[in-house]
Amino acid sequence: MHILFINVTYSPTKISNQQLLQKVQEAQKQYQLNEEKVHKEFSEKRNFHLNQLNEFKCRIEQLELDKEKQRQDTLAQIEAMQPLQLNNEEREKFEQEINQLKQKFVEGNEQNKKKLDEKESQYQSNDNDLRQQIEQLKKTIEQYQNNETRNNALAAKAAQVDALQSELAEAKANND
Helix, strand or coil, rough: CCCCCCCCCCCCCCHHHHHHHHHHHHHHHHHHHHHHHHHHHHHHHHHHHHHHHHHHHHHHHHHHHHHHHHHHHHHHHHHHHHHHHHHHHHHHHHHHHHHHHHHHHHHHHHHHHHHHHHHHHHHHHHHHHHHHHHHHHHHHHHHHHHHHHHHHHHHHHHHHHHHHHHHHHHCCCCCC
């Protein structure tokens, strides 16, 4: 992101109101361009992060569906074997497999939730950064406009001083 800082100071050389107005208009155009660019970047980043969040949610839902399917498959296998009366060794083996599958699912789910939380945190941080940059741009433009107002007032005062000095010189010349 590029932020335009314009420093306008009053110099002894006279700057016309037209030139000052032109500089103000150029600064306002640049501010609008920068603000549009910031809003566009903000929207793009927000959309990107929302898409990522949706992908994670879809992945979590798919994992939950897979878990349920595996559970149903395991139950179907166990029910099919029930008439055979599983011996203790086989029963322990199936219970271990079920527990391993549960553990894998829980770990995968926790990792996905962690990633989702990280992305949400990152998105919030980016959102806050962009809002701060926009506020800083607004303050800079306001400061620039205040400086322009002061410069215009200074120019008017300088013109008054010049006019008074001319009158003083003329009065001195008339008194001599």
